[in-house]
Amino acid sequence: xxxxxxxxxxxxxxxxxxxxxxxxxxxxFVRDAAKGRALGCEFAVGDLDDLxxxxxxxxxxxxxxxxxxxxxxxxxxxxxxxQQRTAIDLAREAGVSQVVKLSVxxxxxxxxxxxxxxxxxxxxxxxxxxxxxxxQPNAFMQNFLTGQAxxxxxxxxxxxxxxxxxxxxxxxxxxxxxxxxxxxxxxIGETYALSGPEALDHHTVAARLSATIGRTxxxxxxxxxxxxxxxxxxxxxxxxxxxxxxxYADTAAGQLAATTSAVRDLTGRDPxxxxxxxxxxxxxxxxxxxxxx
Numbered sequence: 001x002x003x004x005x006x007x008x009x010x011x012x013x014x015x016x017x018x019x020x021x022x023x024x025x026x027x028x029f030v031r032d033a034a035k036g037r038a039l040g041c042e043f044a045v046g047d048l049d050d051l052x053x054x055x056x057x058x059x060x061x062x063x064x065x066x067x068x069x070x071x072x073x074x075x076x077x078x079x080x081x082x083q084q085r086t087a088i089d090l091a092r093e094a095g096v097s098q099v100v101k102l103s104v105x106x107x108x109x110x111x112x113x114x115x116x117x118x119x120x121x122x123x124x125x126x127x128x129x130x131x132x133x134x135x136q137p138n139a140f141m142q143n144f145l146t147g148q149a150x151x152x153x154x155x156x157x158x159x160x161x162x163x164x165x166x167x168x169x170x171x172x173x174x175x176x177x178x179x180x181x182x183x184x185x186x187x188i189g190e191t192y193a194l195s196g197p198e199a200l201d202h203h204t205v206a207a208r209l210s211a212t213i214g215r216t217x218x219x220x221x222x223x224x225x226x227x228x229x230x231x232x233x234x235x236x237x238x239x240x241x242x243x244x245x246x247x248y249a250d251t252a253a254g255q256l257a258a259t260t261s262a263v264r265d266l267t268g269r270d271p272x273x274x275x276x277x278x279x280x281x282x283x284x285x286x287x288x289x290x291x292x293x
Contacts, residue, residue, distance in 0.1 A: 132189065
């Protein structure tokens with residue numbers, strides 16, 4: 001039995017489908033029973049802060065896909081770090097043979113926001129968890145559907161990337177890599193950096209979005225400090241805005257521009273291009289409120 005956390009998210013939905021297509025036993029760990037039923041697999045309702053529900057979900061489980069959100073500290077505590085460490089400990093106690101953890105591109109000690117949080121979780125997994133495999137994807141193409149790519153209400157793309165490029169990856173490709181590893185227990189003790197096939201600057205991203213949705217999308221670049229002020233004016237906590245600006249500066253410096261062969265190595269096919277993603281999601285992009293005029 002494979003337990004999938006984050007099963008209703010951008011990666012989890014694809015992963016559940018991939019595992020079912022392989023005729024593998026899947027259990028989704030969800031907060032909402034209705035969303036669990038919609039996945040078409042066995043599901044357990046619970047929350048990572050409800051240890052009894054997680055322990056129940058782990059019964060009879062052999063492998064776990066660990067993916068949770070939440071990088072904003074609450075009362076000085078980092079929920080994601082605490083939750084995932086606890087999940088790792090419970091998985092070890094349940095005797096699972098593999099945890100496939102979703103991490104981030106280039107995590108590191110003291111890193112801002114999720115970069116540092118995932119490094120701390122990875123360290124805990126390696127030091128005290130069950131056998132592990134780690135996936136470190138670059139930024140998601142799906143961010144352009146959810147609005148997390150910093151679209152403003154006038155439909156332009158704003159950021160502080162400079163001329164820095166990013167090798168965006170489709171969440172379906174991340175899921176395919178995870179499915180391959182979970183299907184046969186491969187990659188134990190390995191870390192895979194996952195990217196799309198090309199690195200794009202955001203002027204190019206905006207031009208391709210424009211061609212897809214049939215209207216002009218501009219990329220408006222800001223200095224990191226200026227962009228932090230914009231985020232703060234929109235209600236984002238000042239410390240969060242400052243950390244986000246620092247990550248933008250890293251992107252501008254080229255730290256997210258590398259491409260890897262990991263998707264092909266794991267799945268036997270090339271990762272989806274940004275143009276392919278845009279065409280497959282053209283109607284959704286046109287309808288997205290953050291792209292509206």
